[in-house]
Amino acid sequence: MTMSTDVINTVRIDDLELPALWLRDACPCAACRHAGSGQRLHSVLALDPGTTVAAVHIDGDVVDVTFVPDHTARFSLAWLRAHAPGCAPVFDDRSERARRPWVAADLPNGVPTVAWSDLRGDGRDPGGRLGALRDLTDLGVLLVRDVPVVPGSVLDVARTIGFVRTTNYGDLFDVRVEPQPINLAYTGRAIAPHTDNPYREPIPGVQLLHCLSSSANGGENVLLDGFSVAAVLRREDPAAFATLTTTRLTFRYDDDRTALRASGPAIELNADGDVRGIRWNDRSIEPPQVPVHEVGEVYRALRAFAAVLARPELHLHLTLAPGDCIVFDNTRILHARTAFADGAGARHLQGCYADLDGLASARAVLERTGR
Ligand code: OGA
Ligand code: NM2
Ligand code: ZN
Ligand code: ZN
Numbered sequence: 001m002t003m004s005t006d007v008i009n010t011v012r013i014d015d016l017e018l019p020a021l022w023l024r025d026a027c028p029c030a031a032c033r034h035a036g037s038g039q040r041l042h043s044v045l046a047l048d049p050g051t052t053v054a055a056v057h058i059d060g061d062v063v064d065v066t067f068v069p070d071h072t073a074r075f076s077l078a079w080l081r082a083h084a085p086g087c088a089p090v091f092d093d094r095s096e097r098a099r100r101p102w103v104a105a106d107l108p109n110g111v112p113t114v115a116w117s118d119l120r121g122d123g124r125d126p127g128g129r130l131g132a133l134r135d136l137t138d139l140g141v142l143l144v145r146d147v148p149v150v151p152g153s154v155l156d157v158a159r160t161i162g163f164v165r166t167t168n169y170g171d172l173f174d175v176r177v178e179p180q181p182i183n184l185a186y187t188g189r190a191i192a193p194h195t196d197n198p199y200r201e202p203i204p205g206v207q208l209l210h211c212l213s214s215s216a217n218g219g220e221n222v223l224l225d226g227f228s229v230a231a232v233l234r235r236e237d238p239a240a241f242a243t244l245t246t247t248r249l250t251f252r253y254d255d256d257r258t259a260l261r262a263s264g265p266a267i268e269l270n271a272d273g274d275v276r277g278i279r280w281n282d283r284s285i286e287p288p289q290v291p292v293h294e295v296g297e298v299y300r301a302l303r304a305f306a307a308v309l310a311r312p313e314l315h316l317h318l319t320l321a322p323g324d325c326i327v328f329d330n331t332r333i334l335h336a337r338t339a340f341a342d343g344a345g346a347r348h349l350q351g352c353y354a355d356l357d358g359l360a361s362a363r364a365v366l367e368r369t370g371r
Contacts (some may be wrong), residue, residue: 006055009064013077016084016164020053023065027073044176077132094356095274099332100138101227104316111223111318111326112136112144117145118363119160131146133161140329141223147210147325154210154350161356165204167197168258175349176210177342179290182255184283188341193224193334194281196353201262201277206358207330213319215347219340223316224309226278226332230267232308243301245269247294250286258316266305277331280305309334320349329356 011018022071025040026048027033048069055066063075082088090098110288112135118128134140147153154172158164162164164171169183178186185191199204209221221294234241250263268277288298308314320326340347 095276096227113143116146126266130366140333144325149322158354162354165353172352190339193336199253199260204353206354209351210325212348216338217341219347220338222335222336224314227279230275240304242324251284298360337366
């Protein structure tokens with residue numbers, strides 16, 4: 001089928017509406033886009049705002065478009081359907097809408113689990129790696145089993161899902177009782193549900209904790225889905241929910257060599273009003289810097305959030321054994337641990353951070369190649 005008129009500003013194919021300027025920008029030819037990376041080879045200034053279409057020819061899945069000024073582009077109709085303006089889903093949507101929020105009862109078998117060899121992609125289950133990356137993305141948690149009980153292995157696990165994010169705590173950090181702790185993590189105290197490093201910008205998107213040895217006496221972990229916590233608050237106390245989405249809280253960490261501060265809402269919304277992130281840590285929150293008449297409501301909302309966090313039905317319990325490594329979305333999942341006292345065995349975890357973009361990329365590459 002060939003359509004030809006003097007000036008076409010918008011191409012219509014069935015229910016698709018494709019503005020000429022948008023089509024010209026999307027041209028995938030080797031003069032417009034670099035073949036290997038898909039990177040655009042010219043600036044937006046090189047796109048003529050007066051671009052129109054002179055002719056469109058459709059043959060099965062192949063759509064040829066001739067532009068004024070002179071250029072021709074060949075598209076796949078399937079690609080146009082998937083990418084047309086207003087039709088494509090947001091690729092990097094990490095909000096509650098694009099995920100699977102859970103409470104403990106939704107995971108009767110506990111945290112989704114993968115063997116270390118399967119996560120690497122050379123184990124017995126050929127679909128293990130993709131399944132694990134999907135679980136980690138959608139549920140926000142993953143337990144990797146049979147990681148060698150060797151210091152530093154946590155970095156190997158991180159490198160199979162992304163890139164290690166070095167911080168003031170190092171490439172990796174040891175979580176165990178220390179004589180001069182620079183963080184409450186390095187004591188035997190209980191730690192309430194929190195996300196790590198809210199005093200940093202950007203906050204590390206992924207956290208890993210690898211168990212090298214466990215204490216016989218306490219030190220159990222709890223995980224909660226912050227998207228579900230926020231949903232409970234939105235339903236039961238909309239005023240507190242609104243306060244926590246609009247109040248900028250400041251978080252702080254200081255030691256001899258370090259002075260970190262960052263601020264943001266405890267519950268972060270995207271432009272559509274969906275929850276996309278949780279920032280919460282009792283240890284590092286500063287007294288709120290808000291107008292005096294708002295102080296009372298902010299504390300009321302903080303208490304309401306903490307009260308939901310304390311609900312047992314949201315708590316997924318797990319006890320890490322040597323060789324277990326939990327991986328979770330640190331912008332969504334809160335983690336906690338009970339107090340412990342080292343006796344016969346001393347509790348020792350090694351942790352590190354990575355970012356969510358690396359995870360999204362690892363998953364997308366697997367989905368693209370089917371391996
Ligand atoms: C932490 C932490 C968990 C644990 O160090 O931030 O949450 O199980 N540790 O010790
Ligand atoms: N550690 C374990 O964000 C935090 O301060 C939690 C982080 C010290 C790297 C602890
Ligand atoms: Zn082109
Ligand atoms: Zn922590």
